[in-house]
Amino acid sequence: MSKVAIDMPPKGGFSFDLCKRNDMLVKNGLKMPSFLKTGTTIVGLIFQDGVILGADTRATEGPIVADKNCEKIHYIAPNIYCCGAGTAADTEAVTDMISSQLTLHRYHTGRESRVVTALSLLKSHLFNYQGHVSAALVLGGVDITGPHLHTIYPHGSTDTLPYATMGSGSLAAMAIFESKYREGLTRDEGVELVAEAIRSGIFNDLGSGSNVDICVLTKGHKEYLRNHETPNPRTYVSEKGYSFSKKTEILLTKITPLVEKIEIIEGGDAMEE
Amino acid sequence: MDPSAGDMNNYNYNGGVVLAADSRTSTGMYVANRASDKITQLTDNILFPHLQAADSQLISDYVRYFLHQHTIQLGQPATVKVAANLVRLLAYNNKNMLQTGLIVGGWDKYEGGKIYGIPLGGTVLEQPFAIGGSGSSYLYGFFDQAWKGGMSQEEAEKLVVKAVSLAIARDGASGGVIRTVTINSEGVTRKFYPGDEHPLWHEELEAHDSLLDKLSTTSPEPMVS
Numbered sequence: 001m002s003k004v005a006i007d008m009p010p011k012g013g014f015s016f017d018l019c020k021r022n023d024m025l026v027k028n029g030l031k032m033p034s035f036l037k038t039g040t041t042i043v044g045l046i047f048q049d050g051v052i053l054g055a056d057t058r059a060t061e062g063p064i065v066a067d068k069n070c071e072k073i074h075y076i077a078p079n080i081y082c083c084g085a086g087t088a089a090d091t092e093a094v095t096d097m098i099s100s101q102l103t104l105h106r107y108h109t110g111r112e113s114r115v116v117t118a119l120s121l122l123k124s125h126l127f128n129y130q131g132h133v134s135a136a137l138v139l140g141g142v143d144i145t146g147p148h149l150h151t152i153y154p155h156g157s158t159d160t161l162p163y164a165t166m167g168s169g170s171l172a173a174m175a176i177f178e179s180k181y182r183e184g185l186t187r188d189e190g191v192e193l194v195a196e197a198i199r200s201g202i203f204n205d206l207g208s209g210s211n212v213d214i215c216v217l218t219k220g221h222k223e224y225l226r227n228h229e230t231p232n233p234r235t236y237v238s239e240k241g242y243s244f245s246k247k248t249e250i251l252l253t254k255i256t257p258l259v260e261k262i263e264i265i266e267g268g269d270a271m272e273e
Numbered sequence: 274m275d276p277s278a279g280d281m282n283n284y285n286y287n288g289g290v291v292l293a294a295d296s297r298t299s300t301g302m303y304v305a306n307r308a309s310d311k312i313t314q315l316t317d318n319i320l321f322p323h324l325q326a327a328d329s330q331l332i333s334d335y336v337r338y339f340l341h342q343h344t345i346q347l348g349q350p351a352t353v354k355v356a357a358n359l360v361r362l363l364a365y366n367n368k369n370m371l372q373t374g375l376i377v378g379g380w381d382k383y384e385g386g387k388i389y390g391i392p393l394g395g396t397v398l399e400q401p402f403a404i405g406g407s408g409s410s411y412l413y414g415f416f417d418q419a420w421k422g423g424m425s426q427e428e429a430e431k432l433v434v435k436a437v438s439l440a441i442a443r444d445g446a447s448g449g450v451i452r453t454v455t456i457n458s459e460g461v462t463r464k465f466y467p468g469d470e471h472p473l474w475h476e477e478l479e480a481h482d483s484l485l486d487k488l489s490t491t492s493p494e495p496m497v498s
Contacts, residue, residue: 120334
């Protein structure tokens with residue numbers, strides 16, 4: 001039987017045996033532990049000078065809000081950012097991994113990273129894990145070939161679009177984009193449209209909430225607007241203050257300042273030029 | 274749920290091939306991309322995906338890579354048969370893991386226009402015309418009576434556009450615009466038919482402008498009691 005020589009992962013690669021075991025346990029009645037998911041509304045759009053990415057900041061663990069102000073816009077390269085929806089650990093891990101691979105690639109080639117490189121790396125990684133890495137991403141950036149915006153699904157398929165939304169709030173955000181998007185938006189119009197789309201997700205989707213994060217990428221320049229809008233401030237703060245219950249005794253208050261410890265290794269190898 | 278494709282067809286005429294596809298990718302009941310391009314180019318031989326989008330995108334990436342190497346080694350453009358064979362090897366040897374059927378269509382100087390269908394298990398079938406996708410179920414009868422050999426390029430293009438518009442009319446998973454690609458000795462020509470230029474069928478209404486375009490662009494005033 002002729003085999004095609006493809007650079008597939010070595011035979012000892014990811015073993016799906018544990019997935020089968022998990023399925024068997026669930027069938028026998030064991031409840032799967034819940035994991036931290038970013039319910040999420042993430043969006044991206046291309047405007048006249050580049051790309052604008054937007055995200056909400058709520059991370060949920062089942063019905064509970066685990067983090068009211070998490071960061072969903074991840075750094076991939078100085079000119080490429082990626083919003084992540086799905087399991088928070090998966091989006092963090094996969095974006096960090098591709099980010100470090102791209103740094104090495106930049107040292108190797110001596111050039112600025114291209115968005116399609118990040119896209120291919122993410123796509124092939126997610127496909128190899130057959131959708132078990134639950135990361136749905138909106139990848140955007142500006143490189144030498146121009147502005148690019150892509151969506152990547154957990155199974156590894158991608159779409160290239162002028163405006164895109166992902167996550168549980170994607171329908172609410174897409175409704176805003178479909179009615180108000182046009183080509184050649186200015187920076188302020190684009191930021192306002194993205195903020196409106198995320199707000200639509202925040203207020204109409206239960207899995208999204210809290211604040212709006214925005215990242216504007218243009219040729220040679222990036223602006224990360226963390227908490228650009230905070231439409232859900234904490235309105236009631238008790239005047240009585242929040243005190244510990246009477247049973248809690250403070251035994252000792254001691255502050256230990258941290259001192260930096262530097263070790264000098266004698267006779268170590270000199271750094272090569 | 275993850276993206277799956279709608280509908281496409283592929284037609285051999287006298288002197289080349291015409292490929293046509295809709296543009297809808299859906300995840301469950303939501304349209305993930307209403308203007309996708311399902312016809313992927315691998316040199317001058319084109320393939321397009323049906324069923325699971327991720328699997329077909331990966332297969333087309335691998336095949337494009339191998340075909341490029343093959344073209345360099347051969348010193349001339351690859352034949353459609355070779356492209357179809359490469360797709361077949363991937364589809365057959367990985368049949369446990371892949372869930373996609375593909376159609377490879379193109380033109381080369383030895384055999385002219387050729388179409389090869391590679392369904393789920395990994396067989397290769399050389400066909401005068403091929404259809405695939407969820408909307409193709411509605412087109413088997415149509416092609417059985419409408420297909421005839423030796424059509425001209427214009428007749429073939431009109432036929433495929435008619436076929437895709439019929440499928441769009443009846444299949445929920447197909448929609449959007451119709452993209453066609455014509456491949457012959459002169460090269461590759463892409464055409465685009467937006468929604469209002471499709472032929473109309475039974476009970477279909479004429480398209481007209483959305484009211485959104487007529488309203489002013491300022492947001493509505495908030496209600497004040």
